[in-house]
Amino acid sequence: MTFRVTILGSGSAMPAPGKYNSAHILNVYEQFYLIDCGEGTQIQMRKYGINPLKLRAIFISHQHGDHVFGLPGLISTMNFLKRGTPLYIFGIKGLKEIIDFHIQHFEPGLNFEIIFKEINARSSDLIFENKVMEVFTIPLRHKIPSCGFLFKEKQPLRNIKKEAVDNFNFTIPQLHSLKNGENIIMEDGPVLNNKEVTYVPYSPRSYAYCSDTAYSPKVGEIVKNTDLLYHESTYLEMDKKLAKLSGHSTATQAAKIALQANASELLLGHFSSRYKDLSLFENEAKEIFPNTVIANEGDQFDINIKNED
Amino acid sequence: MTFRVTILGSGSAMPAPGKYNSAHILNVYEQFYLIDCGEGTQIQMRKYGINPLKLRAIFISHQHGDHVFGLPGLISTMNFLKRGTPLYIFGIKGLKEIIDFHIQHFEPGLNFEIIFKEINARSSDLIFENKVMEVFTIPLRHKIPSCGFLFKEKQPLRNIKKEAVDNFNFTIPQLHSLKNGENIIMEDGPVLNNKEVTYVPYSPRSYAYCSDTAYSPKVGEIVKNTDLLYHESTYLEMDKKLAKLSGHSTATQAAKIALQANASELLLGHFSSRYKDLSLFENEAKEIFPNTVIANEGDQFDINIKNED
Numbered sequence: 052m053t054f055r056v057t058i059l060g061s062g063s064a065m066p067a068p069g070k071y072n073s074a075h076i077l078n079v080y081e082q083f084y085l086i087d088c089g090e091g092t093q094i095q096m097r098k099y100g101i102n103p104l105k106l107r108a109i110f111i112s113h114q115h116g117d118h119v120f121g122l123p124g125l126i127s128t129m130n131f132l133k134r135g136t137p138l139y140i141f142g143i144k145g146l147k148e149i150i151d152f153h154i155q156h157f158e159p160g161l162n163f164e165i166i167f168k169e170i171n172a173r174s175s176d177l178i179f180e181n182k183v184m185e186v187f188t189i190p191l192r193h194k195i196p197s198c199g200f201l202f203k204e205k206q207p208l209r210n211i212k213k214e215a216v217d218n219f220n221f222t223i224p225q226l227h228s229l230k231n232g233e234n235i236i237m238e239d240g241p242v243l244n245n246k247e248v249t250y251v252p253y254s255p256r257s258y259a260y261c262s263d264t265a266y267s268p269k270v271g272e273i274v275k276n277t278d279l280l281y282h283e284s285t286y287l288e289m290d291k292k293l294a295k296l297s298g299h300s301t302a303t304q305a306a307k308i309a310l311q312a313n314a315s316e317l318l319l320g321h322f323s324s325r326y327k328d329l330s331l332f333e334n335e336a337k338e339i340f341p342n343t344v345i346a347n348e349g350d351q352f353d354i355n356i357k358n359e360d
Numbered sequence: 361m362t363f364r365v366t367i368l369g370s371g372s373a374m375p376a377p378g379k380y381n382s383a384h385i386l387n388v389y390e391q392f393y394l395i396d397c398g399e400g401t402q403i404q405m406r407k408y409g410i411n412p413l414k415l416r417a418i419f420i421s422h423q424h425g426d427h428v429f430g431l432p433g434l435i436s437t438m439n440f441l442k443r444g445t446p447l448y449i450f451g452i453k454g455l456k457e458i459i460d461f462h463i464q465h466f467e468p469g470l471n472f473e474i475i476f477k478e479i480n481a482r483s484s485d486l487i488f489e490n491k492v493m494e495v496f497t498i499p500l501r502h503k504i505p506s507c508g509f510l511f512k513e514k515q516p517l518r519n520i521k522k523e524a525v526d527n528f529n530f531t532i533p534q535l536h537s538l539k540n541g542e543n544i545i546m547e548d549g550p551v552l553n554n555k556e557v558t559y560v561p562y563s564p565r566s567y568a569y570c571s572d573t574a575y576s577p578k579v580g581e582i583v584k585n586t587d588l589l590y591h592e593s594t595y596l597e598m599d600k601k602l603a604k605l606s607g608h609s610t611a612t613q614a615a616k617i618a619l620q621a622n623a624s625e626l627l628l629g630h631f632s633s634r635y636k637d638l639s640l641f642e643n644e645a646k647e648i649f650p651n652t653v654i655a656n657e658g659d660q661f662d663i664n665i666k667n668e669d
Contacts, residue, residue, distance in 0.1 A: 065437045066400075068407040090433040091375075091400045098377040116436040116466050124399040127425040128374045145465070152461055156454070157425050 053078050054204060054256045054354040056279060059095035061320040061346040063263075063285050063299075064117055066090050071348055072117040073262055073321060075281065076101055077202055079184050085109045085125075086200060086260050092121030093128050099349055103129050108139035108179065110186070111146055112262055113172070113197035119146070123153040126165070130158050137164040141179065141186075143172050143196050172196035175273050189273045191264035194298040199261040201274060207252050215248035253356040259314075262321050265295060266304035271311035278354045280314035281346070283321035284332050302332040306339035320346035362387050363513060363565045363663040365588060368404035370629040370655040372572075372594050372608075373426055375399050380657055381426040382571055382630060384590065385410055386511055388493050394418045394434075395509060395569050401430030402437050408658055412438050417448035417488065419495070420455055421571055422481075422506035428455070432462040435474070439467050446473040450488065450495075452481050452505050481505035484582050498582045500573035503607040508570035510583060515564050524557035562665040568623075571630050574604060575613035580620035587663045589623035590655070592630035593641055611641040615648035629655035 055078040060071030072089020076096070083105045085092070096103060103125060112118055129138070140150065147167045154161050170178050170188050173196075179186035182205070189199035208230040211221070225235045234245045259274040262283035274280055285299035294301050300308075302319060309317035317340050319332050326332070329345050336343040344352075364387040369380030381398020385405070392414045394401070405412060412434060421427055438447065449459065456476045463470055479487050479497050482505075488495035491514070498508035517539040520530075534544045543554045568583040571592040583589055594608035603610050609617075611628060618626035626649050628641050635641070638654050645652040653661075 064440055065406075066403050066433070068403055071403075090430070091403055094375050094377055094380075094400055097374075114465065116433060120433045120436075121399070124375070124425060124429045127429075131373055149465060156423065156458060 052080055052356060054080075054258070056258055056281070056318075056352045056354075057099055057101070058320070058346045058348055058350045058352075059092055059099065060087075060089050061322060061348060062117075063283075063321045063323050065324060066117070067324065069348060070322075070324065071095055072120070073112075074121065075260060077258060079202065079204070082107050082181075082184075084202070087112055087118040087262070088121040088125060089117045090120040090124075093125045095348065096125075104132055104134050104136070106138065108141065110200050110260075111140065111142040112191070112199060112260070113143060113193060113195055114145055114149070115195065115263065118263075119149065122150065123157065126150070126153060126161075127158055130162050134163040137166050139166050139168060139179070141168045141170050141200075143198065144169055170198060172198040175201075187273070189259065189261060189270055191261060191270065192267040192298065193263045193265065197263055197298075199259065199264070199270070199274075201257065201259045201277065203257045204255040206255050209245070209249035210252045211249050219243070219248070253358050256354045256356070258354060259312075261308070263299055265298045266300050266307070268308070268311060271308045274308070274312045274314065276313050278315045279318060279352055280309050280312060280316070281318040281320060282308055284319045284336065285321050285323045287326065287331055287335055302335040303339060306336035306343060309336075309340040309343070314340075315342065316352075317343040318346055318352065319343060361389055361665060363389075363567070365567055365590070365627075365661045365663075366408055366410070367629070367655040367657055367659045367661075368401055368408065369396075369398050370631060370657060371426075372592075372630045372632050374633060375426070376633065378657060379631075379633065380404055381429070382421075383430065384569060386567060388511065388513070391416050391490075393511070396421055396427040396571070397430040397434060398426045399429040399433075402434045404657065405434075413441055413443050413445070415447065417450065419509050419569075420449065420451040421500070421508060421569070422452060422502060422504055423454055423458070424504065424572065427572075428458065431459065432466065435459070435462060435470075436467055439471050443472040446475050448475050448477060448488070450477045450479050450509075452507060453478055479507060481507040484510075496582070498568065498570060498579055500570060500579065501576040501607065502572045502574065506572055506607075508568065508573070508579070508583075510566065510568045510586065512566045513564040516561050518554070518558035519561045520558050528552070528557075562667050565663045565665070567663060568621075570617070572608055574607045575609050575616070577617070577620060580617045583617070583621045583623065585622050587624045588627060588661055589618050589621060589625070590627040590629060591617055593628040593645065594630050594632045596635065596640055596644055611644040612648060615645035615652060618645075618649040618652070623649075624651065625661075626652040627655055627661065628652060 057076040059074035062070035073087040074092040075086040187201040191197040282305035284302040284305040286294040288303040366385040368383035371379035382396040383401040496510040500506040591614035593611040593614040595603040597612040
């Protein structure tokens with residue numbers, strides 16, 4: 052029951068050797084999702100053993116080049132590799148035109164279907180759902196419409212306590228009802244209280260991706276109690292004027308959001324290339340939010356199951 | 361008087377870590393030219409210390425993704441770095457629309473001018489000229505219009521023999537005439553034969569870039585006597601059917617062109633990722649054309665001055 056984030060790129064603006072543009076891979080139960088796709092994303096995917104054909108969906112936060120310039124190459128590579136499975140791409144208005152232009156000019160006989168889902172950058176909506184996960188948008192504050200993504204594992208079915216299984220001879224419909232949290236009426240009359248015979252096996256896990264954005268307490272509200280909060284920190288606090296001017300955040304501001312949200316862990320990224328020592332970001336954020344780490348290419352963050360009992 | 365080729369990418373189709381898509385840098389007298397621009401080209405430029413702001417012109421052979429997907433990111437980076445100097449881009453019909461689309465969507469207030477020069481993929485034309493170099497197109501045979509580029513150093517001015525400088529008291533106009541190969545009339549009457557007092561300091565150098573193309577003897581005619589001939593060899597001869605089908609060449613075919621052209625050196629590249637051992641390409645070509653090398657990312661090839669005398 053994997054829930055793992057892999058960093059493909061942690062830099063901002065210009066890519067450089069070892070410092071690629073924004074791109075994260077989220078692996079949820081061995082289903083792979085790509086979040087943002089800067090230039091060289093497909094190169095990083097090969098480096099870290101992620102098969103482009105396994106991508107279920109791509110989520111694009113906004114139409115700045117360092118978040119999308121890898122998309123044409125990745126789509127072409129999927130076509131070259133004879134992908135047949137449809138690919139979902141979630142993005143803000145305007146992205147479809149960019150993808151369509153690419154397909155028209157470079158892949159006119161595309162082997163697979165691209166299902167584009169336009170998202171609204173102004174509200175937090177449920178945009179994707181499968182058996183185990185829901186994805187919500189996070190409106191961000193940037194120079195152009197920009198939105199983050201909150202990936203939430205669904206509340207799991209309740210487990211039935213071993214002693215209850217031994218004591219009662221549950222029918223299959225009864226087991227189904229119990230797993231769904233319902234009380235059941237036994238054959239001989241009495242009502243069996245669900246909570247007496249079942250338990251929640253684990254708390255749903257969550258990952259929030261917030262890039263690019265200026266400091267926005269509204270973000271903190273939406274990502275409340277998230278396990279792993281990725282928040283951009285393009286700048287250090289000493290350059291907060293630059294951050295504000297360019298619609299970005301400082302490490303301090305990212306830490307404030309993590310604190311406000313009561314996140315379990317804060318992951319910083321989207322560093323400006325002006326800073327050579329990235330530990331400055333970590334140290335600055337840790338003064339406000341101690342459980343902070345910085346994103347490096349190839350880093351993996353497993354969000355582990357926490358049992359409720 | 362540098363004349364140097366740097367390989368940024370030598371792979372075909374899909375880029376991979378360490379094996380980037382087509383891109384060469386040509387440095388002629390410390391003026392930098394980029395030839396093709398696959399995804400990740402700007403990353404490779406940073407790796408090998410080539411400043412994007414120093415690029416005078418970009419030459420794009422054709423509109424397949426592995427030759428152009430790095431262009432949007434590179435243009436955006438130049439803009440981010442506040443380039444002011446105009447940039448020449450040479451390409452086949454259709455490339456301008458791709459560049460315009462990019463600028464419209466990602467760099468609407470571009471700081472610098474892009475001067476697009478449409479080239480004809482069907483004829484060998486002089487498309488660029490400055491004080492020291494001329495560039496000619498090389499029509500190629502590919503699945504879509506495709507054209508290579510022949511970079512030729514101009515015939516240098518003649519040098520005046522030291523003893524002539526000592527013996528005659530040349531005026532500045534006379535020196536100018538002599539350097540340009542003209543005979544001059546001396547003040548006291550006699551005609552001074554140019555060849556008696558001057559010599560050609562060195563032979564003009566040349567570099568030919570031929571990618572992507574099926575085997576085409578016409579290419580061999582155009583690149584006659586070139587110093588360094590880069591010719592694609594996507595496949596080995598055992599896969600020549602695949603080569604023909606996809607409009608590419610084998611190492612053997614590239615070697616035949618080098619032999620026909622009487623090139624000084626053959627450089628192979630654009631290798632299909634199906635082959636793990638690239639020495640097979642070199643060995644195959646060497647059976648026909650011994651002075652063959654294979655392109656690896658970061659390799660530099662200096663074409664040195666050869667004195668005629």
